[in-house]
């Protein structure tokens with residue numbers, strides 16, 4: 001099963017998700033460690049790029065990883081088996097709006113780069129809260145393409161990034177969702193919300209970050225939507241080529257690149273409890 005997902009499920013995208021998670025593991029997973037025995041639901045695990053980091057930082061936790069896409073789940077299973085053969089991860093193919101778990105059955109939820117693809121992220125957060133025990137926590141991580149700042153600046157490069165924002169919006173998602181996590185969680189009934197802005201900045205003094213984040217994560221993501229942007233009439237071949245060339249200039253000597261991720265943590269307020277349903 002697939003959904004209307006702007007990045008698609010290609011081999012290239014799978015590689016990009018892996019590069020992204022590895023390049024950003026320290027930045028995004030810092031502070032996320034679940035106690036041994038706690039039950040953690042990873043929502044929208046994709047190819048398991050974050051799952052391997054969850055397993056590494058919470059070796060005793062019982063992780064259930066869910067995705068709507070069969071092929072991604074198969075890759076996730078193989079990735080975790082290759083890097084952490086003893087890890088106890090339960091895999092489940094399901095739509096996050098219709099998850100087959102008892103209410104209040106998880107201690108923690110982990111949701112990374114998923115809300116940005118949903119037509120109704122707030123409803124998703126409400127549905128997910130039903131699965132959390134009272135006092136249980138959610139961690140939600142998202143980017144925000146409005147936070148991309150770079151040198152040399154370029155109107156054509158900004159227009160190329162904006163093609164991604166528009167395509168994602170047309171598909172029902174929101175590439176500017178990072179800045180909205182606090183109100184989304186509050187309106188979905190969570191309490192104790194904290195949101196941390198976690199910036200990435202790369203220049204030639206950080207060549208690995210330039211390669212792994214600026215080039216292989218961010219620029220690769222924008223590059224991958226070129227055909228769709230042209231087909232949608234959002235750009236012209238010349239303007240697109242200029243935008244991509246200018247983005248690549250930010251990875252060269254003298255170039256700099258900044259992007260901010262938003263990491264939100266919140267709790268299901270005490271007093272909420274539900275009844276049971278199916279298991280996966």
Ligand SMILES: C[S@@+](CC[C@H](N)C(=O)[O-])C[C@H]1O[C@@H](n2cnc3c(N)ncnc32)[C@H](O)[C@@H]1O
Pocket residue numbers: 003005007017021043044045046047048049050066067068069072094095096097111112113114117
């Ligand atoms: C950008 S990927 C992120 C994957 C992973 N969390 C990561 O950070 O590498 C988004 C994932 O969310 C999944 N997804 C999107 N909508 C979903 C839904 N309604 N139910 C379950 N999974 C969903 C997609 O199949 C995709 O694997």
